[in-house]
Amino acid sequence: MTIKSLGNPFDGDQTLIHSKQCGCNDCTNARAGSDSELPIVSDQRQVQANDGPADSEAMLDRAIESAVVRSVFGHNDHSRRSFMKMMGAGTAAALVSSVFPLDKAKAAVKDSLGKLEKTKLNVGFVPITCATPIIMAHPLGFYERYGLDVNVSKTAGWAVARDKSLNGEYDASHMLTPMPLAMTMGAGSSAKRFIMPAVENINGQAIVLHVDHKDKRDPKDWKGFKFGVPFEYSMHNFLLRYYLAEHGVDPDKDVQIRVVPPPEMVANLRAGNLDGYLSPDPFNQRAVWEKVGFIHILTKDIWEGHPCCAFACSQQFASENPNTYGALLRAIIDATQYSQDADNRKEISEAIAPKNYLNQPVAVIQQVLTGRYADGLGEVQNVPDRIDFDPFPWHSMGVWILTQMKRWGYIEGDVDYQDIAEQVYVAGETRKVMEELGYTAPTETYKNHTIMGKTFDPKKPEEYVQSFDIRRS
């Protein structure tokens, strides 16, 4: 296989983007060539024809050249190509290296990364917009930039993602922020130490109700409702329970909360199996698009800046392959920061909408990522931070999640909140990588959070649990 986005960046005839309808040699061959039975030989010829890198050393060189050239042109492939055509590759290469010490940069990056133990990786994702950084790092070439050949593998739900991570089929995976905590403690799975070096997204979820319930906007009217959440150990479950309980509705007695994989939410809402759900996008917006539901409240209005999904891997993978783990983490943090920029959101929407990734209409993804959306009630809303991306794993967020697991009886007995949160949420490593890549990282790892007007102090977790009237512990 060739790595498509590692084409020669100094070649004006070659695109580095490779969209779905891309007409370059590689893409047309890949599209037409899969039915041909002339594998290896023609593949090699293709590599030569495209002048792609031959081994991992060359690949890394090319990745760095590519990163530099791409950034010179502000990631605009069109202007890069017209510039290269005008200048000719040799002149351009000389020009770039005269202002930017390419050779030194290459050496520096290789030194700091060390030799990669493993370049071919399997990373799992569940097809939702929360996974945006993990997914878009693939079509937009963030993994390749760090010399990794990552296969992003679509997964049907979180139970499967958990099992495939536990058995090592996935080197790392998209997870929900509570999952690595639960897996490390052995709650709802066999205990294995997992670490979570990066949060993917903050905000970005919503409570959706069936269109028949347009007149029931007060949660007190929801008794007897059936709600869907994507997984037991999810922010969705904990936020929905919190929201209901704050309105005096007992989530275990007054309503039914069912676990439904996100892709099946809309179909279940249409069929009347669910009255509503708190689920990841694009399935909230998709329900509006299909005219079966409306957006009752965005989760950012429950807890502004709450964490949702995460990038996680086993401790074993990180310690056995420290350099690969480091490169992967850099790619993810880079991609997360790139997703943070509102200007990039449209490009990302188009990159992750195809069948290979989310398999959703671009118009739906765009409404989610840009925050200009129809709410299903006849209004166009404009909420630019409807979903946002921030990799820093606050320990206080981990502690909050643990207090809710305690509150609803998912874990029992004495919990050493801080200790577990600090073991799993490796904020120190995240900070180091963020600073190395030139992003600003917070110096603290604990802060107070405000959830529906109530302040959570991470230093007093047990008191916090006891402060709720509706609880199971």
Next chain:
Amino acid sequence: MASTNVRAALLSVVFLVLFLGIWEFGTQVIAPQENLSEYEMLMGGADEEARVPPPSEIIQHAIYELSDPFYDRGSNDKGIGTQLAYSIYRVLTGFIGAMAIALPVGFLIGMSPLMYKALNPYIQVLRPISPLAWMPLALFIIQDSEKSAIFVIFICSIWPMLLNTAFGVANVREDWVNVARTHELSPVRTAITVILPAAAPTILTGMRISIGIAWLVIVAAEMLVGGTGIGYYVWNEWNNLDLASVIFSILMIGVVGMLLDLALGKAQSLVEYKE
């Protein structure tokens, strides 16, 4: 005789055309309106709820998919032919594995009433378990989703083969076995030269039932595990609520299931005999 056949075929075609015609006109899409407000654009048009696509759309989609059945646009987006090939590979692997166990054990049970009585309780308990119920356990123990899917096929296709083999072997005519005994054939030779040909039609019936069940189960198993295969394809399209693709893949599942059944039916007719 011939005229009945012709007329029946003609009638079949008429039914099909009638059915598709009613479907086509029943689901006419409203022409898109002009001058949509921004809200209507964000809602995906002003018309009411999504509907089942008309047959013309499905046929169009089928032509599009079948014109390039083996495309590869990344690890999560492969052509329908590739997906079917994955599923068939899994079904055949699990099925052949089941055959390797079911036939010898079936012979043993069929030839020895003692073994039959000893193993029967286990078979009766294990047989009615839904094959998908094994999936979580298989994933946990085997630690590999690909092998787990094959295991599920294995476990669901073993029972009809095992029971039919045992039944067929136990019901071989007493006289034939006696003849073999008077010729002083060893038990192994008796099994191969006398019992096997005599029980073959029953055994093949079991195999035919098995492959049918295996094909039913693989779709569900792949929807659960994901990655590749026709079940994953259906799931991926369901994800996008793309009913044209779902209906097209349902048709493809039907066609392949029929071909598998026909193949075993052919094999069965080869071993039929008249007494």
